[in-house]
Amino acid sequence: MSGELRLAGYAKAEAERIVTTLFDWLRIPSISSHPERAPDVRASAEFCARLLTEAGLENVTLIEPPVAASGGDHPGPAVYGDWLHAGPEAATVVVYGHHDVQPVDPLELWTSPPFSPVIVDGECRARGAVDDKGQVLYEIEAARGLLAANGALPVNLKFIIEGEEEIGSPHFEALLHQEAARLACDVVVVSDTGMIAPDVPSITVGMRGLVAFDVTLVTSTTDLHSGIFGGTVPNAARVAADLVAALHDAQERVTLPGFYDRVRDLSAAEQASMDAQPFDEAGFMAAAGVKALVGEAGFTAIERTSTRPTAEVVGLTGGYGGPGIKTIVPATANLKIALRLVPDQRPEEITAAFEAWVAAHLPPGVSATVVPEGGVAPALTPVDHPAMGALVRAIERVWGTAPLFTRSGGSGPEEALGRVLGAPVLFLGIALPDDRFHAPNERMVMSQFWKGLLAAGELLVELGG
Amino acid sequence: MSGELRLAGYAKAEAERIVTTLFDWLRIPSISSHPERAPDVRASAEFCARLLTEAGLENVTLIEPPVAASGGDHPGPAVYGDWLHAGPEAATVVVYGHHDVQPVDPLELWTSPPFSPVIVDGECRARGAVDDKGQVLYEIEAARGLLAANGALPVNLKFIIEGEEEIGSPHFEALLHQEAARLACDVVVVSDTGMIAPDVPSITVGMRGLVAFDVTLVTSTTDLHSGIFGGTVPNAARVAADLVAALHDAQERVTLPGFYDRVRDLSAAEQASMDAQPFDEAGFMAAAGVKALVGEAGFTAIERTSTRPTAEVVGLTGGYGGPGIKTIVPATANLKIALRLVPDQRPEEITAAFEAWVAAHLPPGVSATVVPEGGVAPALTPVDHPAMGALVRAIERVWGTAPLFTRSGGSGPEEALGRVLGAPVLFLGIALPDDRFHAPNERMVMSQFWKGLLAAGELLVELGG
Numbered sequence: 001m002s003g004e005l006r007l008a009g010y011a012k013a014e015a016e017r018i019v020t021t022l023f024d025w026l027r028i029p030s031i032s033s034h035p036e037r038a039p040d041v042r043a044s045a046e047f048c049a050r051l052l053t054e055a056g057l058e059n060v061t062l063i064e065p066p067v068a069a070s071g072g073d074h075p076g077p078a079v080y081g082d083w084l085h086a087g088p089e090a091a092t093v094v095v096y097g098h099h100d101v102q103p104v105d106p107l108e109l110w111t112s113p114p115f116s117p118v119i120v121d122g123e124c125r126a127r128g129a130v131d132d133k134g135q136v137l138y139e140i141e142a143a144r145g146l147l148a149a150n151g152a153l154p155v156n157l158k159f160i161i162e163g164e165e166e167i168g169s170p171h172f173e174a175l176l177h178q179e180a181a182r183l184a185c186d187v188v189v190v191s192d193t194g195m196i197a198p199d200v201p202s203i204t205v206g207m208r209g210l211v212a213f214d215v216t217l218v219t220s221t222t223d224l225h226s227g228i229f230g231g232t233v234p235n236a237a238r239v240a241a242d243l244v245a246a247l248h249d250a251q252e253r254v255t256l257p258g259f260y261d262r263v264r265d266l267s268a269a270e271q272a273s274m275d276a277q278p279f280d281e282a283g284f285m286a287a288a289g290v291k292a293l294v295g296e297a298g299f300t301a302i303e304r305t306s307t308r309p310t311a312e313v314v315g316l317t318g319g320y321g322g323p324g325i326k327t328i329v330p331a332t333a334n335l336k337i338a339l340r341l342v343p344d345q346r347p348e349e350i351t352a353a354f355e356a357w358v359a360a361h362l363p364p365g366v367s368a369t370v371v372p373e374g375g376v377a378p379a380l381t382p383v384d385h386p387a388m389g390a391l392v393r394a395i396e397r398v399w400g401t402a403p404l405f406t407r408s409g410g411s412g413p414e415e416a417l418g419r420v421l422g423a424p425v426l427f428l429g430i431a432l433p434d435d436r437f438h439a440p441n442e443r444m445v446m447s448q449f450w451k452g453l454l455a456a457g458e459l460l461v462e463l464g465g
Numbered sequence: 466m467s468g469e470l471r472l473a474g475y476a477k478a479e480a481e482r483i484v485t486t487l488f489d490w491l492r493i494p495s496i497s498s499h500p501e502r503a504p505d506v507r508a509s510a511e512f513c514a515r516l517l518t519e520a521g522l523e524n525v526t527l528i529e530p531p532v533a534a535s536g537g538d539h540p541g542p543a544v545y546g547d548w549l550h551a552g553p554e555a556a557t558v559v560v561y562g563h564h565d566v567q568p569v570d571p572l573e574l575w576t577s578p579p580f581s582p583v584i585v586d587g588e589c590r591a592r593g594a595v596d597d598k599g600q601v602l603y604e605i606e607a608a609r610g611l612l613a614a615n616g617a618l619p620v621n622l623k624f625i626i627e628g629e630e631e632i633g634s635p636h637f638e639a640l641l642h643q644e645a646a647r648l649a650c651d652v653v654v655v656s657d658t659g660m661i662a663p664d665v666p667s668i669t670v671g672m673r674g675l676v677a678f679d680v681t682l683v684t685s686t687t688d689l690h691s692g693i694f695g696g697t698v699p700n701a702a703r704v705a706a707d708l709v710a711a712l713h714d715a716q717e718r719v720t721l722p723g724f725y726d727r728v729r730d731l732s733a734a735e736q737a738s739m740d741a742q743p744f745d746e747a748g749f750m751a752a753a754g755v756k757a758l759v760g761e762a763g764f765t766a767i768e769r770t771s772t773r774p775t776a777e778v779v780g781l782t783g784g785y786g787g788p789g790i791k792t793i794v795p796a797t798a799n800l801k802i803a804l805r806l807v808p809d810q811r812p813e814e815i816t817a818a819f820e821a822w823v824a825a826h827l828p829p830g831v832s833a834t835v836v837p838e839g840g841v842a843p844a845l846t847p848v849d850h851p852a853m854g855a856l857v858r859a860i861e862r863v864w865g866t867a868p869l870f871t872r873s874g875g876s877g878p879e880e881a882l883g884r885v886l887g888a889p890v891l892f893l894g895i896a897l898p899d900d901r902f903h904a905p906n907e908r909m910v911m912s913q914f915w916k917g918l919l920a921a922g923e924l925l926v927e928l929g930g
Contacts, residue, residue, distance in 0.1 A: 033789070168789075210692075214789070220755045221754030222904050222905060223903075223904060224754075225875070225904065226779060226803055227873065227874045227902075228874055229753050230803070230874065231760050231761065231769040231775035232758050233753050235777055237709070237778045237781040238710075241781060242710050243706075244703055245703075245706050245707050288694050289687055289689075289796070291829070291830035291831075293830075294830075295697040301697040305694060305695065305697050308696060310691075310696035312691045312695045312696070312700055313706065313784065314702075314784050314785050314791060314792060315783065315790075315795070316781055316782070317783075317786040318778070318781045319778065319781060320801060321780050321782040324633075325803060327876075327903070328779050328903065329777055329779070330779065330780070330781075331754070334786065336790055336791075338792050340691065363757070365755055408692065409692045409693055409694075409695065409696070410690070411792075433693065436687075438791075438792070439687050439689065
């Protein structure tokens with residue numbers, strides 16, 4: 001079947017160059033959360049710009065995030081490039097991805113250095129391999145392959161490759177507003193998600209939203225001697241623990257008042273697809289490195305990680321953390337909470353609910369500072385949208401199987417893309433569940449990469465009508 | 466009245482030299498919990514030995530803690546010295562104190578450097594000022610003053626000044642066993658506690674015991690992406706928080722099964738003294754820097770901090786602690802718990818109860834490693850013991866008021882002293898509640914120091930009959 005695919009020959013002929021290119025890009029440690037890596041994030045953007053130019057894209061440029069003049073941060077530039085010669089009747093497609101990567105701690109758990117990519121057992125191992133440089137690269141190569149074969153593309157194509165996704169896309173929505181004219185389109189293709197298994201292709205139709213909070217609790221002006229004051233003064237670490245413990249009920253439901261009010265039921269088509277998904281519990285647990293699954297009563301592990309909202313404590317710090325014991329009553333504690341949202345929960349409402357909940361749960365004499373750390377609304381593309389049909393056909397042609405519909409449990413700027421650009425968002429992603437996103441030994445399975453390249457080409461043809 | 470006190474003239478005449486000596490000792494940063502400070506702990510021991518020799522004590526020597534050959538720690542030497550010429554009929558008294566000090570973090574909160582002692586507003590400010598170098602010094606000077614005046618002491622006197630008290634006296638009981646013959650005595654005087662207020666002298670008749678635990682929880686082999694796995698895998702930080710939250714019930718009682726079984730009611734004399742204690746709630750809260758008092762229902766703040774057992778979380782660490790948010794599910798968390806014990810709770814029973822409780826409260830798939838960090842039994846000296854009468858008279862003579870009986874909420878090696886040496890333990894201590902033990906800006910009120918010197922002299926005379 002792959003003989004019919006438009007880019008099969010191109011992928012085979014260009015494989016060596018493409019892998020070399022991937023490795024060169026992965027060697028750039030473009031960690032957006034580390035200010036001292038700002039030059040590397042810029043180098044990664046310039047590398048990406050060169051790839052776009054070499055592919056035949058035009059108007060290639062770096063776009064600086066619209067940072068407020070007062071901001072002390074280190075913006076990571078986005079990369080833009082387009083090919084707009086398909087004519088006014090042809091569809092205009094924006095491809096989104098990102099070129100920044102996560103930190104690599106704990107470094108000692110990597111089996112090979114995170115910025116020295118290798119291919120072992122058919123997997124490319126490196127930070128950014130699948131999240132997201134590898135997935136951006138097959139989109140660029142698909143365009144390059146079609147241009148090389150035909151001198152033209154079936155659609156007007158625009159790339160916007162972000163440089164701040166791994167720090168929560170703090171300026172991306174402002175960038176979209178600023179560049180709305182240049183990014184005007186009929187459909188957005190996001191290349192930053194995954195599928196169920198190599199032999200179970202699937203299409204993400206939604207992503208969860210995210211609101212996160214940094215909460216600092218203060219009970220005293222100083223740590224206190226537990227022998228003198230312990231037992232009768234508030235303990236900041238205990239207050240933090242009590243807050244965390246109170247955030248879920250016995251059914252593992254989030255206790256914020258109104259948290260579930262706007263959660264929309266799945267459509268029949270989505271629920272059917274969800275029920276048809278295979279789930280290898282042992283494999284999932286092995287990939288997670290856990291010995292038990294937990295979570296909201298009445299829902300499966302797949303639902304808990306994709307269609308259900310959650311609250312996770314991502315950090316908890318209070319008192320003495322060194323070796324041994326120090327007999328103090330901690331005066332301060334910090335707690336970081338990330339809430340994943342699903343349609344139609346609204347970040348601003350959940351933020352208000354969280355802030356009110358913390359205030360209501362504070363014991364007397366304890367002060368709390370709640371700092372919201374970004375907000376992303378959940379995103380959902382209807383499964384019966386015509387553009388979705390194009391993606392279904394492209395994937396079925398490459399994988400030989402009709403894809404299931406799934407939702408991603410992750411959160412990204414996709415909601416803003418769809419909303420600001422007023423276009424449906426299609427998710428073409430080839431990552432697998434055990435690709436170790438954000439963790440040591442991130443990998444990309446190369447057979448998935450090559451299929452991603454083929455599918456990206458088929459999709460452009462399908463969208464071109 | 467002070468005109469009658471035996472050491473009043475000595476204290477006045479020697480004041481300048483004594484303060485200079487105190488400052489010189491306080492300049493030595495003898496932090497026993499920092500291995501790199503081991504040479505300073507040794508220098509402090511040598512300084513103390515010189516003081517004993519200059520005072521007229523004999524057989525002055527450093528005693529190395531009996532560390533197991535396999536131990537990788539850095540023992541802080543104890544200091545011994547004696548004067549044994551009062552005759553076989555005279556009482557033999559052991560004076561205990563310690564010359565090591567707590568760490569000084571957070572350094573930025575000190576108003577003057579912790580190892581550059583100053584006297585401001587009648588207070589000596591430095592790490593170790595009151596805990597415990599200042600309190601050891603007035604004992605040494607009392608002996609020196611009596612020897613200078615009379616060429617003899619009314620009792621046979623032995624000093625044992627420990628170098629590992631601030632790390633929980635890990636080798637002190639073994640040292641006591643090893644040196645039991647040399648330390649044989651009729652009564653132990655501990656100089657490491659405090660009193661209610663400058664005008665409300667009091668005698669500590671007991672100290673709480675302490676068991677502490679370092680608990681490491683593991684839920685996965687690696688931190689996990691909260692978008693992919695969050696909501697259905699155990700979260701180590703949440704498990705830690707849930708354990709902390711479960712350790713107290715709604716009445717703020719500790720929930721370990723059997724925790725209160727051996728807690729002994731106060732004697733009538735003790736309860737009467739407890740009820741007579743003034744309590745300045747506003748002053749206590751100001752000293753603690755807190756805006757509310759909490760604790761076990763049915764007991765006063767004084768009782769909660771002295772006669773009641775407690776559980777405090779002294780450290781809680783899990784997940785991401787840097788700036789902003791990292792969207793992970795933490796795979797490991799650490800939690801440190803210190804339990805203060807009162808008569809007749811037994812450290813080994815409470816340790817077993819805690820370990821069983823952790824095991825019973827672990828969710829499926831979570832592993833826990835519980836490391837006990839030392840154990841000290843509670844100590845109590847009967848208020849009707851004859852030696853206690855001697856201490857009552859000594860304090861009443863110096864302060865002009867009969868002392869109340871109190872208990873210290875802190876924990877020390879005093880229980881082992883009394884048990885191993887088979888002698889009653891008297892607590893002569895002049896620290897005040899807001900002396901900032903273990904905290905920035907530790908201080909000693911100098912008027913209390915001079916009274917301590919006078920009382921130490923009176924006590925030796927009283928014990929000499």
